[in-house]
Amino acid sequence: xxxxxxxxxxxxxxxxxxxxxxxxxxxxxxxxxxxxxxxxxxxxxxxxxxxxxxxxxxxxxxxxxxxxxxxxxxxxxxxxxxxxxxxxxxxxxxxxxxxxxxxxxxxxxxxxxxxxxxxxxxxxxxxxxxxxxxxxxxxxxxxxxxxxxxxxxxxxxxxxxxxxxxxxxxxxxxxxxxxxxxxxxxxxxxxxxxxxxxxxxxxxxxxxxxxxxxxxxxxxxxxxxxxxxxxxxxxxxxxxxxxxxxxxxxxxxx
Ligand SMILES: [Zn+2]
Numbered sequence: 555x556x557x558x559x560x561x562x563x564x565x566x567x568x569x570x571x572x573x574x575x576x577x578x579x580x581x582x583x584x585x586x587x588x589x590x591x592x593x594x595x596x597x598x599x600x601x602x603x604x605x606x607x608x609x610x611x612x613x614x615x616x617x618x619x620x621x622x623x624x625x626x627x628x629x630x631x632x633x634x635x636x637x638x639x640x641x642x643x644x645x646x647x648x649x650x651x652x653x654x655x656x657x658x659x660x661x662x663x664x665x666x667x668x669x670x671x672x673x674x675x676x677x678x679x680x681x682x683x684x685x686x687x688x689x690x691x692x693x694x695x696x697x698x699x700x701x702x703x704x705x706x707x708x709x710x711x712x713x714x715x716x717x718x719x720x721x722x723x724x725x726x727x728x729x730x731x732x733x734x735x736x737x738x739x740x741x742x743x744x745x746x747x748x749x750x751x752x753x754x755x756x757x758x759x760x761x762x763x764x765x766x767x768x769x770x771x772x773x774x775x776x777x778x779x780x781x782x783x784x785x786x787x788x789x790x791x792x793x794x795x796x797x798x799x800x801x802x803x804x805x806x807x808x
Contacts, residue, residue, distance in 0.1 A: 560771065560783070561746075561783050562587065562782065564591065564749075564752055565621055566621065566625065566753055567621070568593045568601060569597075569598055569601055571752075571753070573755040577764060580765055581615075586768060586771060586772050587783060587787075589617040590617065592618055592619065592621055593621050593623075593624065594622075594653070597661065605662070613665075614784075617667040617669065617786050619667050619694075621671045622637045622671070623650040623651065627674065628642060629676075636674050637676060638651070638676055638678075638681040640678065643680065647681055647684050655688055655690075670690045672693075675695045686706060691706055691785075692707045692708075693709070698710050709788060713747065715767065724751055726763050728763055729763045729770075745788075
């Protein structure tokens with residue numbers, strides 16, 4: 555089976571609240587692979603245990619990766635947010651990223667996948683340098699990075715299932731808009747990364763839209779129209795994007 559590759563990423567994992575558990579149940583039931591972006595400084599013990607159990611049960615269907623350090627916002631300006639980047643020094647960014655990585659390794663051990671997602675998708679050259687220097691295999695923001703001299707695999711999530719109001723508060727898109735955004739990205743070829751925030755699910759209507767989209771992905775996968783992968787699959791395949799083209803080959807896997 556071949557076909558376009560999609561990955562699913564849920565950010566801001568630190569508490570196993572009702573929305574996370576409900577969506578996770580659906581992912582598990584339909585064997586949909588998911589990348590969970592865990593906030594190291596905020597993840598509570600029960601949530602960490604839940605995630606570890608889930609990963610032990612189905613290691614090929616879930617990646618536990620690092621989402622920043624504490625999800626702080628260092629921006630002084632409304633309309634822009636960042637924990638990494640924004641001209642913060644290499645030393646400060648290194649310190650925070652390393653603290654986060656040590657917590658992830660201590661908490662999840664071998665179950666941790668060395669990938670880094672910057673909060674608010676904020677990053678600069680120093681961030682990318684630290685990502686390489688700390689030996690992360692994957693970097694995933696909201697846009698592509700210039701890959702010159704980088705060792706990591708760049709896997710941006712170009713499709714967001716959330717909308718943001720003028721104050722930056724996240725909402726959940728309508729199902730038809732989610733599908734339209736994904737289709738647009740699939741047409742471009744390469745990998746279509748899809749990011750959502752379970753915390754943005756506030757109403758039953760939001761939940762219905764999210765579930766409909768996840769079921770749609772599972773159906774598309776079952777029909778052989780797409781393949782759904784996690785970061786570990788790309789690491790195993792030594793996946794590379796060179797000059798905007800895919801150079802590595804993704805194994806079909808399980
Ligand atoms: Zn976040």
